[in-house]
Amino acid sequence: MASAGCEQRSERVELGQAAASPTEAPHEDPSPTMERWSDDWLVAQAPLYLDDPGFRRKALEASLTSHDNIYARTRLGSYGLQSAGWDMLPQWVPRQRVVDAQLVDSLRRGEGLELTGMKPIWDGVRPSDYAGWVALGRAVFHRYPLRPEMSARYALLHPEVAADVGLREAKDGTWPGVVAFADIDGSAQIGITCALCHVGFDGQSAIVGQARRDLDYGRMLLAYHEETGVPLSPELAQRMASWGPGRADITQDDDEDPVAIVDLWHLRNNRFLTQAATLTHEHPAALAIRQETQILHTNLERTRPPRELAWALAMFLYSIEPPRSQVAAVSVSAERGRAQFERRCSRCHSDANGGGAPLDARTVGTDARLAFGRARGTGLYRPSPLIRVAEAAPYLHDGTLASLEDLLGEARLRPDYEHVGGIGAVVGHRYGTTLAPGERTDLIDYLRTL
Ligand code: HEC
Numbered sequence: 059m060a061s062a063g064c065e066q067r068s069e070r071v072e073l074g075q076a077a078a079s080p081t082e083a084p085h086e087d088p089s090p091t092m093e094r095w096s097d098d099w100l101v102a103q104a105p106l107y108l109d110d111p112g113f114r115r116k117a118l119e120a121s122l123t124s125h126d127n128i129y130a131r132t133r134l135g136s137y138g139l140q141s142a143g144w145d146m147l148p149q150w151v152p153r154q155r156v157v158d159a160q161l162v163d164s165l166r167r168g169e170g171l172e173l174t175g176m177k178p179i180w181d182g183v184r185p186s187d188y189a190g191w192v193a194l195g196r197a198v199f200h201r202y203p204l205r206p207e208m209s210a211r212y213a214l215l216h217p218e219v220a221a222d223v224g225l226r227e228a229k230d231g232t233w234p235g236v237v238a239f240a241d242i243d244g245s246a247q248i249g250i251t252c253a254l255c256h257v258g259f260d261g262q263s264a265i266v267g268q269a270r271r272d273l274d275y276g277r278m279l280l281a282y283h284e285e286t287g288v289p290l291s292p293e294l295a296q297r298m299a300s301w302g303p304g305r306a307d308i309t310q311d312d313d314e315d316p317v318a319i320v321d322l323w324h325l326r327n328n329r330f331l332t333q334a335a336t337l338t339h340e341h342p343a344a345l346a347i348r349q350e351t352q353i354l355h356t357n358l359e360r361t362r363p364p365r366e367l368a369w370a371l372a373m374f375l376y377s378i379e380p381p382r383s384q385v386a387a388v389s390v391s392a393e394r395g396r397a398q399f400e401r402r403c404s405r406c407h408s409d410a411n412g413g414g415a416p417l418d419a420r421t422v423g424t425d426a427r428l429a430f431g432r433a434r435g436t437g438l439y440r441p442s443p444l445i446r447v448a449e450a451a452p453y454l455h456d457g458t459l460a461s462l463e464d465l466l467g468e469a470r471l472r473p474d475y476e477h478v479g480g481i482g483a484v485v486g487h488r489y490g491t492t493l494a495p496g497e498r499t500d501l502i503d504y505l506r507t508l
């Protein structure tokens with residue numbers, strides 16, 4: 059049955075690729091002899107995205123797995139049109155500075171934010187090698203303000219709120235995920251960055267690329283509104299309260315299904331991006347366009363980032379490595395578990411990251427709202443990448459299962475099951491749930507080695 063689902067899926071994906079109008083002359087690969095996805099190949103691809111508007115438009119179209127959701131329609135209607143839409147927005151190179159202990163102290167003493175000491179994030183010089191792109195992208199990831207965020211400022215001012223919502227200081231004295239910056243109207247603001255959701259913590263050590271699973275973004279927004287009395291519609295308030303830690307939705311469309319933040323390990327190997335496989339990732343321009351449009355959309359479409367910054371951000375994302383595995387040696391039971399995995403799991407979890415080709419969400423059987431949602435839906439779910447999966451709880455796209463034991467057990471199918479977000483059966487993804495207890499232990503031992 060499940061393999062029928064896989065076949066159905068490949069039809070869907072071919073449809074998505076057909077949308078890239080194959081009748082027009084293809085844009086030539088400037089480096090056809092290089093190994094695809096190598097550092098040098100990535101650098102050689104940059105001019106296609108940076109300097110060729112026709113290429114960008116085609117890359118956008120090719121990257122949208124379905125053209126029939128809000129995410130796709132917004133971009134098809136506004137991106138890469140050259141004399142209309144987002145190409146007309148002014149570029150913005152923000153002046154900013156990191157939030158560190160000193161700045162937090164002065165905020166807490168009631169002093170205003172100073173514009174002095176804020177520097178442009180980029181000097182305007184296009185990097186020429188991979189290391190240069192990655193260094194620039196690292197700055198964008200940590201310091202490009204996605205938008206002013208009063209609730210983050212509020213949390214910085216109130217230590218108990220910050221602790222409660224997962225905003226915290228790293229060993230080096232900085233606060234990953236927040237930045238002070240000069241907004242486009244010249245006012246000094248606190249803003250959020252990629253690092254808010256994509257830097258995790260092991261004690262005080264920041265782990266770049268790990269989902270911040272204790273970040274309660276909805277609660278951070280609510281705390282600010284409750285304290286300050288700034289009005290908020292009851293539905294919105296209820297929605298924010300329901301997100302819980304590790305789940306968020308920063309796109310400002312009408313998506314009502316916040317999803318688990320994902321780890322960013324070895325993104326070069328993921329042929330589809332996001333859990334509903336909203337993006338097809340056959341070329342790095344797909345990721346650069348995702349980031350360019352995310353940044354301009356989050357900033358209320360007032361400005362756009364220079365494309366060099368979006369490309370640099372993609373290069374930085376490709377450079378992120380997972381922390382060293384905690385498992386010293388592969389045990390005998392993990393070896394047996396590997397055989398179980400080959401038999402029961404690897405037809406879907408098949409690529410180098412343990413992810414694989416998306417399949418019809420009805421075949422997987424998990425909560426289908428995200429997959430069929432109007433916002434970013436494709437009808438598909440991607441088999442989750444499994445790198446460091448032992449540290450990636452809670453599981454599934456909506457983060458409802460607390461442990462691998464729960465995922466691979468039958469107890470979760472009962473109506474009185476207590477899951478991360480409440481009480482009720484967590485259905486779908488039945489693979490492995492009928493294993494004998496010893497086999498399950500072996501399989502989990504194997505998953506811990508990934
Ligand atoms: C408020 C939290 C939040 C912020 C801020 C944020 N993200 Fe994410 N990010 C998410 C969530 C949630 C997902 C999972 C989306 C999904 O699966 O639909 C995600 C997914 C991704 C993915 C897809 C990874 C994959 O395996 O498919 C990439 C890449 C990414 N984010 C990069 C970034 C970058 C770069 C920034 C800064 C410009 C950023 N994110 C800012 C929450 C956030």
Ligand code: HEC
Pocket residue numbers: 060333399402403404405406407417422424425439440441442443447450452453454455456465487489490501
């Ligand atoms: C028919 C395809 C298919 C098979 C077979 C399959 N999976 Fe999955 N797996 C998926 C999909 C799709 C998802 C994402 C579902 C979702 O998020 O709703 C997933 C998600 C997961 C996750 C969640 C990871 C996370 O970070 O949230 C784990 C763990 C996992 N699978 C392990 C396994 C194991 C172990 C097996 C074998 C016993 C297995 N899978 C068999 C398709 C499959």
